[in-house]
Amino acid sequence: MSITYLEAIREAQARALADDPRVFIYGQDVGAFGGAFKATKNLANEYPGRVIDAPISEDAMIGMAVGAAVEGMRPIIEMQFADFSTVGFNQIVNQAATLHWRTRVSCPIVVRLPSGGTSGSGPFHSQSMEALYAQYPGLVVMTPATVEDAYSMLLEAVAIDDPVIFCEHKYLYYHLKADRLPTEALPTGKAAIARTGRDLSIVAYSAMVHEALAVAEELSGEGWEIEVVDLRSVKPLDTDTVMASVARTGRLLAVGESWPWGGVTAEVVARVASEGFNLLDAPPQRLNAKDTPIPYHPNLWTVHRPTARSIAAAARQLLRS
Amino acid sequence: MSITYLEAIREAQARALADDPRVFIYGQDVGAFGGAFKATKNLANEYPGRVIDAPISEDAMIGMAVGAAVEGMRPIIEMQFADFSTVGFNQIVNQAATLHWRTRVSCPIVVRLPSGGTSGSGPFHSQSMEALYAQYPGLVVMTPATVEDAYSMLLEAVAIDDPVIFCEHKYLYYHLKADRLPTEALPTGKAAIARTGRDLSIVAYSAMVHEALAVAEELSGEGWEIEVVDLRSVKPLDTDTVMASVARTGRLLAVGESWPWGGVTAEVVARVASEGFNLLDAPPQRLNAKDTPIPYHPNLWTVHRPTARSIAAAARQLLRS
Amino acid sequence: MVLGRVLDEKFATLYRAGKIHGGVFLGRGQEALSVAVGMQLQPGDVYAPLIRDQAGRLAFGETVLDAARTYMGSALGPMRGRDGNVHRGRPKAGYIPMISHLGSNIAVVNGALLAKRMKGQNGVVGAACIGEGATSTGAFHESLNQAAIECLPLVLVVANNQFAYSTPASRQFACEALVDKAPGYGVTGHSVVGNDLVQCLAVLRGAIDAARNGGGPQFVEATLLRLCGHGEHDDAGYISQEHKDSPLGRDCLKIAEEQLLKAGVADSDTVRQWRNEVVLEVDDAIAKVQREPAPDPYQEDWCALASRHLQETHSHLED
Amino acid sequence: MVLGRVLDEKFATLYRAGKIHGGVFLGRGQEALSVAVGMQLQPGDVYAPLIRDQAGRLAFGETVLDAARTYMGSALGPMRGRDGNVHRGRPKAGYIPMISHLGSNIAVVNGALLAKRMKGQNGVVGAACIGEGATSTGAFHESLNQAAIECLPLVLVVANNQFAYSTPASRQFACEALVDKAPGYGVTGHSVVGNDLVQCLAVLRGAIDAARNGGGPQFVEATLLRLCGHGEHDDAGYISQEHKDSPLGRDCLKIAEEQLLKAGVADSDTVRQWRNEVVLEVDDAIAKVQREPAPDPYQEDWCALASRHLQETHSHLED
Ligand SMILES: Cc1ncc(C[n+]2csc(CCOP(=O)(O)OP(=O)(O)O)c2C)c(N)n1
Ligand SMILES: Cc1ncc(C[n+]2csc(CCOP(=O)(O)OP(=O)(O)O)c2C)c(N)n1
Ligand SMILES: [Mg+2]
Ligand SMILES: [Mg+2]
Secondary structure, eight states: OOEEHHHHHHHHHHHHHHHOTTEEEEETTOSTTOOTTSTTTTHHHHSTTSEEEOOSOHHHHHHHHHHHHHTTOEEEEEOSSGGGGGGSHHIIIIIIHHHHHHHSOOOOOEEEEEESOOTTOOTTSOOOOHHHHHHSTTOEEEOOOSHHHHHHHHHHHHHSSSOEEEEEEHHHHHHOEESSOOSOOOOTTOOEEEEOOSSEEEEEOTHHHHHHHHHHHHHHTTTOOEEEEEOSEEESOOHHHHHHHHHHHSOEEEEOSSOSSSHHHHHHHHHHHHHSGGGOSSOOEEEBOOSSOOOSSHHHHHHHSOOHHHHHHHHHHHHHO | OOEEHHHHHHHHHHHHHHHOTTEEEEETTOSTTOOTTSTTTTHHHHSTTSEEEOOSOHHHHHHHHHHHHHTTOEEEEEOSSGGGGGGSHHIIIIIIHHHHHHHSOOOOOEEEEEESOOTTOOTTSOOOOHHHHHHSTTOEEEOOOSHHHHHHHHHHHHHSSSOEEEEEEHHHHHHOEESSOOSOOOOTTOOEEEEOOSSEEEEEOTHHHHHHHHHHHHHHTTTOOEEEEEOSEEESOOHHHHHHHHHHHSOEEEEOSSOSSSHHHHHHHHHHHHHSGGGOSSOOEEEBOOSSOOOSSHHHHHHHSOOHHHHHHHHHHHHHO | OHHHHHHHHHHHHHHHTTOSSSOOOOOTTOHHHHHHHHTTOOTTOEEEOOTTOHHHHHHHTOOHHHHHHHHHTOTTSTTTTTSOTTOOOBGGGTBOOOOSSTTHHHHHHHHHHHHHHHTTOOSOOEEEEEEGGGGGSHHHHHHHHHHHHHTOOEEEEEEEOSEETTEEGGGTOOSSOGGGGHHHHTOEEEEEETTOHHHHHHHHHHHHHHHHTTOOOEEEEEEOOOOSOSSTTOOOTTSOHHHHHSGGGSOHHHHHHHHHHHHTSOOHHHHHHHHHHHHHHHHHHHHHHHTSOOOOTTTOOOOOOSSGGGSOOOOSOBO | OHHHHHHHHHHHHHHHTTOSSSOOOOOTTOHHHHHHHHTTOOTTOEEEOOTTOHHHHHHHTOOHHHHHHHHHTOTTSTTTTTSOTTOOOBGGGTBOOOOSSTTHHHHHHHHHHHHHHHTTOOSOOEEEEEEGGGGGSHHHHHHHHHHHHHTOOEEEEEEEOSEETTEEGGGTOOSSOGGGGHHHHTOEEEEEETTOHHHHHHHHHHHHHHHHTTOOOEEEEEEOOOOSOSSTTOOOTTSOHHHHHSGGGSOHHHHHHHHHHHHTSOOHHHHHHHHHHHHHHHHHHHHHHHTSOOOOTTTOOOOOOSSGGGSOOOOSOBO
């Protein structure tokens, strides 16, 4: 048997629906059609009345989820693409994220964001929005990089009593396969060491973990041992694991698929610089996408975002410094 | 004569309307009423037909501005509070910010965001959104800290051929006064040295500049010379001036009024750590607001955001390290 | 209704005395409408009032103490000083605390109603109250449409008080009456003169019953005038004398008193006595709350998450 | 209209051959409506088409080359490979390039119309095209209301093709007809059978003239059926046979041909000849574009700002 990242997301939702009557799914085309990416395939059939087609109303979709959560439900909202969450932004950051702090009533909703770039998708179907949501208090932001995490973290997301922004990467949907679904997982908030090494820590998340792993493999041929840290969730961000890795390697390269101003790489580098300054043998470095909208043409796109090639170049430079 | 930060904003708009027939103002209650804060007082009268009351439709307000800009106008949009820009967010980051890159047609709009905390304003009338907008490519984000900058930067904002997010601080509206309007100013993108020193660089922007200056004054009594860098605009962020300051002092404290994850302080610390690692004599530090919504009660609010008191404590700690 | 007015007046007095942090927003002139909504809801119903609904909140079951504590920033209030003035509620009691972004609370009511239906709780309704200005928001549109698609028992009450802050209705919409929007959503529309208590009670009763009995969303437009500033900082100089002199400018409290007298339900002594009673009640509550502790920032846990273990602790400096 | 269809078919063929990056979205079944909008606009007017408006775009003046270059990602196209497929336009020619977020382009048209009015350019109109699914967005509502308040010459054309991706209209709105929304905005409503060219021409002519002559926003609901998938990746299995067999399922091109023949404007030979001509035109254009350079990332300036001096250069690492 082999299961893709996308199938894992479907399976996690099937299991959540099966295990907990409070769970329901709401999103455009998620019902009979099974979702734009088929992440809810057959679920409307298997769980009648609990997988509901939404109108093209992202603001009201999130607002609805918050109201249902107040009444004890645990809704999963599918955004058709992460990019469209900008029109539901207010309800996420001001309604969902503040509810518990203001009222002590928890707001257990999951917002699934099909995220990140794929070839030919262009400026409005490729965005990575984890850092926008991570800035706001009151949200948990997950960025699974593996089939196993896609499954177990989505189940975790449903179980958590807070709004969870679940950034699933569209590039990994079909590209990534595993033999079976996991039976156990790291707790939320814990980063994973995706590969151990002693010369350099590459801290990444989501699709960039795989680019980083490819670099580690490539550079192992040149005698370098590169450690790859998979953040798993960017909020909370597991500073301890990052710091422990940098303590071992003395060198840090933070890699993110999103834009260069702010974002996860800034937060990672800033934390390590503040709290682990003396662990560093060389200036910590960052690699991000370019500071323009995400281009449509594959020629441009592959240069716009970090790839194994550009990460390897950055890593070599840093290893030599 | 004495002029407040708020009056400077009004005067800049009056001057822009007078000098350039392409300028108009659109916002809720900006017309006969003169705006919720009176930043457009009398302007509707003085420039008939060019200061227009908008319905409560932030999305359409920004969309309208983009269309008018395409036709060669230079609209200024007033959001009643920065916080409400979340419902115009999509039009700002996806419509306005991408236009030039996609089409080579420039999008000279200014979005004025009355920003930041004031006592008793609570979670939805106190937010600082500069870092959200700075993350997106295609935007210029200004954060004036002085009466002079409020005036000259707003005129600059109108002159610039790109969408400018103009974060004016409500706390400074009435608190800050100058003797006269400036006749010259630093160019956009240049940070200012608000106070020179040699022991520590505090990098701040907007209202926090004044808290930092108070700390510099206080600590000068203890024999410390603290340099205060006023970023003026957070995108572009003037890394050179920051780096030059850190080169002089060897110590960095970045202070921001917004939340601790990401944001301006992360970007500043990350840049200095990456590019100026060897300039640092101690780990660079950050001070931000707490990671909760902004509280209503003044007792909570004054502890939630950084103040001269907490900045002084952080500065002392850093000076001793 | 009288209690709402008296409590509002008390807050205004406290505001002028500098004893309230932040703004004060009154329902003056809108109490008849507000109370007609609040008092006709039942336990198990959902209620999302807005800034001018002191009367309705009390009628729905809010205590004077909850209101006073929130306005005065008492640590013992439902919002514990974290949020203030009109931003209060008790979600688990169906009382939705507004966020400021206009129109945003309607979909929250929809969600609560959908959940109740999923849980098999029928015969409930949800009332969401907004001003005419909020009908210009995308959130209003999306959520009313959503309620219509799901055929939810939503009663959407629009207090068309002619102004949104300073902006007159003519700069807010171009239809003849807001109720003309109802057919475009496939929902039932109702119109009512908003300063007439008897009418408000009847029309709201009709709308609430219709929603409760499966008639789907009900859209109610009440026409009235705000008899105060947008907030107590605002003298409302933009409201013309003509407006004030029109029938809409009549105080709903006066009209209600006349109606009571005419119907023989009460005489003017009784009405005066009611007022005296609620003045005492309000004074007592305020006196009590003024002695209560303000929130202590050093007792505050500064934790935005229900899952405390997931809250980040910033060992990098933080105020 | 024929050109639109033929070009669409070509893109579909290229897509199936794997020669197009990203999606392909067709206007099959909607050409009559689309062309009726595009061809009745004049220079100086504003046009914001959507994904199914190949026919209208060409009628408005877009060249086959512009369309082909954008779909094929040529560096010489108006979007230079930065954006693709239906995301194209020439803003300075009044041709607004869509962003994906549905409903967002209507307010942009409003802004262009307001600016034209401020500049004293009268007698112009702006047409914005959307599907029935987009009427559920807040952006649709805010911008139609905005146009009504400002009495702008906006013609908002809704192609109600019964589905938004897979979602049937019954899950998108609950009103009887979308045109019922018009009175709620205070704008004029028009209905038209969207696969009937003659009707489309007449109704759009009426709406466009009314807007041009100061009649304020016009709302047009065209009823039709999408005769293809949402995109070429979609087999539209969710569209029932019943739908396809209904009058809406008739191909507008067929109907138009019959109308032409009946009116004696053309005989079937002429029509066949038209088709052959445009096939050649399209083939030529595609052949040309296929030889054109793709964008070169190392020539790209990676600058999102018009003010180049304000673009940040990241000396911290960047791909
Ligand atoms: C989305 C949004 N934009 C702007 C505001 C600022 N604001 C607060 S109240 C108000 C006027 C509201 O008018 P209306 O809806 O008619 O209610 P009323 O005050 O008349 O009761 C405005 C513009 C807001 N709260 N939310
Ligand atoms: C705000 C937003 N949400 C979701 C989408 C994803 N999406 C793209 S097209 C589409 C369906 C559009 O249906 P309709 O408006 O009826 O147009 P049609 O495709 O039928 O022509 C959806 C949901 C989007 N583009 N924008
Ligand atoms: Mg009003
Ligand atoms: Mg459709």
